[in-house]
Amino acid sequence: ILNVEQSPQSLHVQEGDSTNFTCSFPSSNFYALHWYRWETAKSPEALFVMTLNGDEKKKGRISATLNTKEGYSYLYIKGSQPEDSATYLCASLGHAGRFGAGTRLTVKP
Amino acid sequence: KAGVTQTPRYLIKTRGQQVTLSCSPISGHRSVSWYQQTPGQGLQFLFEYFSETQRNKGNFPGRFSGRQFSNSRSEMNVSTLELGDSALYLCASSLDQGMNTEAFFGQGTRLTVV
Numbered sequence: 096i097l098n099v100e101q102s103p104q105s106l107h108v109q110e111g112d113s114t115n116f117t118c119s120f121p122s123s124n125f126y127a128l129h130w131y132r133w134e135t136a137k138s139p140e141a142l143f144v145m146t147l148n149g150d151e152k153k154k155g156r157i158s159a160t161l162n163t164k165e166g167y168s169y170l171y172i173k174g175s176q177p178e179d180s181a182t183y184l185c186a187s188l189g190h191a192g193r194f195g196a197g198t199r200l201t202v203k204p
Numbered sequence: 205k206a207g208v209t210q211t212p213r214y215l216i217k218t219r220g221q222q223v224t225l226s227c228s229p230i231s232g233h234r235s236v237s238w239y240q241q242t243p244g245q246g247l248q249f250l251f252e253y254f255s256e257t258q259r260n261k262g263n264f265p266g267r268f269s270g271r272q273f274s275n276s277r278s279e280m281n282v283s284t285l286e287l288g289d290s291a292l293y294l295c296a297s298s299l300d301q302g303m304n305t306e307a308f309f310g311q312g313t314r315l316t317v318v
Contacts, residue, residue, distance in 0.1 A: 099246075126304070127304045129306075129307070131309075137311070138207075138208070138294070138308075138309040138310060138311050138312070139247075139294070139296075139309045140309075141306045141307060141308065144304055144305070144306050146304045184246070184247065186247075193249065194239070194246045194247040194248075194249070195246055196245065196246035197246060
């Protein structure tokens, strides 16, 4: 993998559903993996900064895992709420700040 | 603590003109990075400055340039504007240059080239 890739591109879930999405990144020359949440008309907001293989981070209902050897990270949202609707971006900041295109999450009440 | 401030928020320019965008980082932050977002694209990295020095540069033509001042404020300049330069330009500041430091984004400057 040469670039940071995120899947799926978009996701529609019902309130209360749990969901997860994937970020794939080049595993060579890895430094750190960042997750951001970007709501419409707002600035991207940092969720997690992850550096170690096997890292797991949690903030409320949102958690993330990191596998630097195979070059992927998962973001999980437990019990999605409408206010979780946003675009979730991941970035591998080893060289020149490579961002994925994001996963657009819509949570329906 | 004030957040990252970008000015102006909106800008309309004509093809061929040049434009300067400004970013004031969070007080105490020494690293500033610039990104471009165009419709359907993810954030594309432009450059990063730390202590007034450009540390990294993305894959953009030489028409895109930047600088950082001693107070860490940063400016980016785009010369000879093209229609394709229409985009949201975001800057992010972080405490240090380290890759494991959290970045804080401004609200962006929406540039429209007509």
